[in-house]
Amino acid sequence: MLFSNTFQAALFILLTTTATLVQAEDGKLIPYAKVDDNFYVLLSDVDGSNVGVNVAENGLIIVDTMLPKAGDKLTATIRDISDKPVKFVINTHDHMDHTGNNKYFLELGATALTQDNITNNKQLKVVTSTAASHSTNDLLVYFPDNNVLMMGDTFTNNWYPTFWTGGLKGQINVINKALELSDEDTVVVPGHGFITDSNGLKQYRDNNIEWVNRIMELHAKGLNIETIVQDKELHSILEKFANDARPVADLERVMQRFVEKTIKIELKLAQK
Numbered sequence: 001m002l003f004s005n006t007f008q009a010a011l012f013i014l015l016t017t018t019a020t021l022v023q024a025e026d027g028k029l030i031p032y033a034k035v036d037d038n039f040y041v042l043l044s045d046v047d048g049s050n051v052g053v054n055v056a057e058n059g060l061i062i063v064d065t066m067l068p069k070a071g072d073k074l075t076a077t078i079r080d081i082s083d084k085p086v087k088f089v090i091n092t093h094d095h096m097d098h099t100g101n102n103k104y105f106l107e108l109g110a111t112a113l114t115q116d117n118i119t120n121n122k123q124l125k126v127v128t129s130t131a132a133s134h135s136t137n138d139l140l141v142y143f144p145d146n147n148v149l150m151m152g153d154t155f156t157n158n159w160y161p162t163f164w165t166g167g168l169k170g171q172i173n174v175i176n177k178a179l180e181l182s183d184e185d186t187v188v189v190p191g192h193g194f195i196t197d198s199n200g201l202k203q204y205r206d207n208n209i210e211w212v213n214r215i216m217e218l219h220a221k222g223l224n225i226e227t228i229v230q231d232k233e234l235h236s237i238l239e240k241f242a243n244d245a246r247p248v249a250d251l252e253r254v255m256q257r258f259v260e261k262t263i264k265i266e267l268k269l270a271q272k
């Protein structure tokens with residue numbers, strides 16, 4: 001796989017060996033990876049989320065549509081992949097960085113696929129609904145012919161875990177469901193971050209368990225958030241999330257926010 005960005009390329013090659021080469025033109029196009037002749041993955045955080053493009057016989061199926069501001073780059077990149085029209089749009093969930101250009105494609109004649117109408121649609125393969133995890137309406141979108149699994153934000157491997165609806169339990173549920181759909185050759189695509197495989201997903205699940213358990217252990221000892229974020233063990237768990245791939249100016253403040261949200265959701269769910 002060839003990227004305009006060497007760092008991304010290095011990470012990609014590190015994380016997967018299943019996909020083949022593709023190129024992206026600096027600046028004008030969104031970097032993308034060719035999984036096979038009929039499946040491409042656009043990889044970008046600055047433009048919103050990762051996007052899946054399935055090239056079907058009579059048109060394209062697009063999984064997620066990035067931020068509104070990325071519209072021109074998104075359409076140019078899709079045109080670089082195929083001349084076929086966008087026939088279907090499906091979203092892994094309804095957050096703006098995944099749905100920003102839905103309207104544009106629908107106005108051009110695309111049909112929105114939802115969990116309700118998908119079963120009647122022979123074009124798209126399998127969509128599995130999941131328990132609440134990142135949002136209340138997370139979908140796993142799986143393409144059996146290509147063996148590609150688009151996970152939306154139930155999986156982000158360049159950032160902190162964001163299970164703000166379902167907590168750790170919801171996060172584990174959704175990953176287990178994804179692993180049921182996958183085999184060792186499945187190309188697993190996170191909502192943000194880098195393409196990986198089922199081993200990458202298992203590692204992420206383990207990291208999540210460690211992250212939440214350590215935070216809740218420190219919280220149970222009566223430590224405040226400012227003290228919790230100083231914890232060495234927590235920092236070493238954090239490194240496993242590869243979130244140095246998306247550096248932040250003020251790590252401590254960001255970490256405080258994520259620790260605070262983790263405690264909040266876990267306490268809330270524990271009361272139920």
Ligand SMILES: [Zn+2]
Binds near residue numbers: 093095134
């Ligand atoms: Zn989201």
